[in-house]
Amino acid sequence: MFDIARADRSVREAIATTTSPGVIVPASSANVGPGYDAVGLALDLPLLATVEPPQAARVISFGAGADELPTDETNAVWHGLLTWCERTHQSIPDVTLHVHSAIPLEGGLGSSSAALVAGLSIGRMLVGGDVDINELATELEGHPDNALPALLGGIVVKPVHSAPRRFIPRRDxxxxxxxxxxxxxxxxxxxxxxxxxxxxxxxxxxxxxxxxxxxxxxxxxxxxxxxxxxxxxxxxxxxxxxxxxxxxxxxxxxxxxxxxxxxxxxxxxxxxxxxxxxxxxxxxxxxxxxxxxxxxxxxxxxxxxxxxxx
Structure with missing residues (x-):
């Protein structure tokens, strides 16, 4: 059985010890009952993606899904990085990404969204570019109620034809x-x-x-x-x-x-x-x-x- 608390501790240890540039993306809980495909919450369960010197693999995964996720261009994190570079007309950096995730696969906590958001965010960090990351993440993921909370935090509402609205949840x-x-x-x-x-x-x-x-x-x-x-x-x-x-x-x-x-x-x-x-x-x-x-x-x-x- 997947142990969320244990996976969480492992990723936080990686965050505390890494000196590489990277991004931390939270898990997300979409729909929130009646808010189907429109409302999502960001939860403090992390995915860490760091930029490392190039190796044979494009992506090396640790933690959740490490033994079944692809290591080549089909990996969702790399796909996010590649898409960012394509949309900003920038060259793809010659790097390998290390991904430590505490978010269970196919569990309903936004593992695929976190991966795509991590790749897009690393692309923006490495090559820059004037692209609306919220719109691009929504387009790629197809589920704004996962992608936008992962990017923005808090509780996010996304109407179809207007900008997302973000609120801070009650502190209790x-x-x-x-x-x-x-x-x-x-x-x-x-x-x-x-x-x-x-x-x-x-x-x-x-x-x-x-x-x-x-x-x-x-x-x-x-x-x-x-x-x-x-x-x-x-x-x-x-x-x-x-x-x-x-x-x-x-x-x-x-x-x-x-x-x-x-x-x-x-x-x-x-x-x-x-x-x-x-x-x-x-x-x-x-x-x-x-x-x-x-x-x-x-x-x-x-x-x-x-x-x-x-």
């Missing part, structure tokens, strides 16, 4: 992620979605989405029932029953919870004012859920992608 909120011992590709999770949504359901989802954003930003009360969704969660819970059972149990216990991205990870937003031990509170609620669950508290990330050693 901690995100406790519940990661079942399984994986789910975004392609498979999207294939389960309905092709049509009744108008009344769409209107109700829009209202709940506004309430969720306001609640997380501290502009209104945070109500667990506002995280109900009719667009993507019911269909996905049909193929991820453990995730559905976790969300139901947490919401019934008064804790806001939702499927993180395409799943299977569940995210719970816990107020330290109500629960001094957020992780313990979630663990207690889910004690009767069968199967292995990796339960970890993650602070909200408000800094987004940052460069180091430059």
């Amino acid at each position: 909120l901690v995100c406790v992620v519940v990661h079942p011992d399984e994986r789910m590709s975004t392609t498979q999770a999207r294939s389960a979605l309905p092709t049509h949504i009744p108008l009344a359901d769409a209107a109700a989802n829009a209202a709940r989405c506004a309430a969720v954003v306001m609640g997380i930003a501290g502009l209104a009360p945070l109500d667990p029932t506002d995280f109900e969704d009719v667009i993507h969660q019911p269909a996905r819970f049909a193929i991820m029953p453990t995730s559905g059972a976790c969300v139901t149990a947490l919401v019934n216990a008064g804790i806001p919870a939702f499927l993180s991205g395409a799943g299977p990870t569940v995210a719970a937003l816990v107020s330290t004012a109500d629960h001094p031990d957020p992780q313990g509170a979630v663990r207690q609620v889910l004690s009767d859920i069968p199967g292995q669950l990796d339960i970890v508290s993650l602070p909200m990330n408000t800094s987004g992608t940052i460069t180091i050693n430059v």
Whole structure:
């Protein structure tokens, strides 16, 4: 079973000891209940990508997915760097990238977005260029609710035809992620979605989405029932029953919870004012859920992608 806390410690050790230039990109939790493809949160679970002298491999990975990620031009981090250079009409630097990630693959925490954002950010760091990285990341990733929180930090709302709106989450909120011992590709999770949504359901989802954003930003009360969704969660819970059972149990216990991205990870937003031990509170609620669950508290990330050693 993937151990998020252990992976997190390993990447933070790499961050503390590296002297190479690089970027740190946070994980992200997309959709946030009713905010399908429009709202995302940045979480303080890092991916570190550093620039190293050229070797035979374009990318050398450590941590999450290290034994299955490609080392050539097809690697997502390298693809981001290559795309940045192409769009800015710059030569591709002769370097190798070392990537240390604590973000589980196909877990619903934005591993692919973090990789693409890391490559784009390294490209901008190395060769410069006047390109809107927010727009390019959204174009490449296809999911602004993952890419933009990874770049900007905080909670981000992205309307289709206008600029992203970024808000700082309430300081008392901690995100406790519940990661079942399984994986789910975004392609498979999207294939389960309905092709049509009744108008009344769409209107109700829009209202709940506004309430969720306001609640997380501290502009209104945070109500667990506002995280109900009719667009993507019911269909996905049909193929991820453990995730559905976790969300139901947490919401019934008064804790806001939702499927993180395409799943299977569940995210719970816990107020330290109500629960001094957020992780313990979630663990207690889910004690009767069968199967292995990796339960970890993650602070909200408000800094987004940052460069180091430059």
